[in-house]
Amino acid sequence: MNTPNQQFDANNSPQEGEISLLDIVNFFSKSWKKLATAALAGAVIGLSYWFFFGSYKAELVLMNNGGMDLVGWRSLQKTLPNLADQILDESKAPEGQEALYRTLNNPDWWLKNAVATYGMSKAESKDLASTAGLESAGSSIVSLTLTESASTKQRAIENVQGVKSFLLQGASYLAIRSLINAQESQLISADADISKKINSTQVELSYQQERLKSLETLAKRFPSEQKTISQVVDPKDSGAKYLPLSTQIIAINTDINGSKEALERFKDAQAQTAVLKTWVQQAVPLVGNSFDGLKITKQLLEQEAALRASIDPADIKSLIFLDSLRSTLLSIDVRYTKGFEMNTAPIASKNGMIKWTVGGLAAAFFLMLMVLLGQKVWMGIKRENVRL
Numbered sequence: 001m002n003t004p005n006q007q008f009d010a011n012n013s014p015q016e017g018e019i020s021l022l023d024i025v026n027f028f029s030k031s032w033k034k035l036a037t038a039a040l041a042g043a044v045i046g047l048s049y050w051f052f053f054g055s056y057k058a059e060l061v062l063m064n065n066g067g068m069d070l071v072g073w074r075s076l077q078k079t080l081p082n083l084a085d086q087i088l089d090e091s092k093a094p095e096g097q098e099a100l101y102r103t104l105n106n107p108d109w110w111l112k113n114a115v116a117t118y119g120m121s122k123a124e125s126k127d128l129a130s131t132a133g134l135e136s137a138g139s140s141i142v143s144l145t146l147t148e149s150a151s152t153k154q155r156a157i158e159n160v161q162g163v164k165s166f167l168l169q170g171a172s173y174l175a176i177r178s179l180i181n182a183q184e185s186q187l188i189s190a191d192a193d194i195s196k197k198i199n200s201t202q203v204e205l206s207y208q209q210e211r212l213k214s215l216e217t218l219a220k221r222f223p224s225e226q227k228t229i230s231q232v233v234d235p236k237d238s239g240a241k242y243l244p245l246s247t248q249i250i251a252i253n254t255d256i257n258g259s260k261e262a263l264e265r266f267k268d269a270q271a272q273t274a275v276l277k278t279w280v281q282q283a284v285p286l287v288g289n290s291f292d293g294l295k296i297t298k299q300l301l302e303q304e305a306a307l308r309a310s311i312d313p314a315d316i317k318s319l320i321f322l323d324s325l326r327s328t329l330l331s332i333d334v335r336y337t338k339g340f341e342m343n344t345a346p347i348a349s350k351n352g353m354i355k356w357t358v359g360g361l362a363a364a365f366f367l368m369l370m371v372l373l374g375q376k377v378w379m380g381i382k383r384e385n386v387r388l
Contacts (some may be wrong), residue, residue, distance in 0.1 A: 018034075035368050038367065038368035039362075039364055040361075042361045042362070042363055042364020042367075043357050043358075046357045055150060055156070056150055056153045056348045056349065056350050057147060057348065057351055058147065058150070058159065058307045058348035060163075061343065062144045062341065063142070064141045064340060066335070066339045067335045070140070073144075076170075076171055078107065078112070079174055080104070080167070081105050081171070082105075085105040086291075091263065097162050100162050100163070113148060113163075117143045117144075118141060144340070146163045148160040156226050156348040160346050160348075164342070168294060168336045168374070169292045169293050169336075170297075171293065172332055173287075173296060173370065176287060177287055180280065180283050183283075192360070194269050200265045200267065201262050202263065205259040206257050207262070208252055211252050212253065212256065213251065215245055215248050215249045217245070219245045220246055222245065262308075272317060272320070275307070275321050294337065297332055300329055301330070304322060304325055307322065308326075
């Protein structure tokens with residue numbers, strides 16, 4: 001038979017694990033001061049952390065004045081991180097900017113911190129895609145926005161300016177390196193290819209001259225056959241041998257003149273190749289000594305001027321190559337010195353005050369809540385032990 005106390009425990013035991021709304025209200029009515037104090041303290045701590053340890057974010061906008069198109073920018077976003085990594089590997093990062101370059105060798109950084117602004121948004125371009133002019137406007141880059149963070153305002157501005165310098169210097173370096181690599185590849189096969197063409201053309205010319213002698217001999221033997229036809233026939237066809245001798249002589253003379261002209265062109269190409277070889281020998285060391293494309297371009301323009309001065313002004317063929325080379329170098333120089341314009345100085349601001357304050361408040365509030373709940377549970381366990 002159960003005692004009254006046992007009956008009371010049996011009747012109330014199912015309700016011991018239940019929490020009523022009144023319990024919650026009583027808990028918060030007793031603990032709200034502690035929770036509010038903890039929340040306030042957390043907010044103060046969060047605000048203090050932001051004030052002393054929060055980072056500044058600097059922003060720099062480069063207006064695009066024809067310096068970059070969409071395809072070129074997509075390519076740079078993939079190649080510039082590799083270039084930054086190469087600069088670090090060769091220990092050629094500017095003094096004091098090693099940490100910045102370790103940031104720049106991350107491809108994700110370029111997707112988040114170097115953002116292109118287009119002439120139209122994707123939605124606008126889609127709505128107006130029926131017009132070709134609007135399609136091009138939608139894919140044109142208006143500006144590039146660069147952002148970088150640091151612990152101080154001055155350092156953040158220096159970092160974003162360092163990003164700008166790396167972008168322009170690196171992009172121009174990649175353009176110059178691509179040009180020199182293409183010229184080296186051209187030079188490897190140029191001499192052999194041109195010599196082969198000259199030899200084969202000279203052999204063909206000798207056959208053509210022998211054929212002309214034979215035709216002239218036949219013309220003397222058969223003077224009555226000296227007549228022409230107005231019909232256009234290829235002298236190399238199988239039936240060309242039945243054409244009048246005068247027509248065949250004219251045709252072979254035309255072929256001989258063509259072969260002689262080709263030989264002259266090949267010799268001109270050889271002369272240009274000699275200039276190209278001299279140029280590549282002078283340009284390759286410059287490209288290998290630095291990663292500053294803007295500086296290298298200036299040096300290459302000076303080198304081109306010196307090479308031009310060493311060539312006879314009457315050597316028009318060689319000067320044609322140098323004219324084309326100078327035009328390409330000037331195009332690269334203008335693209336990365338004048339193609340991007342910084343209308344305003346970079347600005348830096350310290351963001352995140354609300355985030356850190358609210359974060360500190362919430363963290364302290366929930367931490368105090370967990371402590372108070374833990375105390376309540378512990379007191380309940382102690383009472384249960386005493387009752388038993």
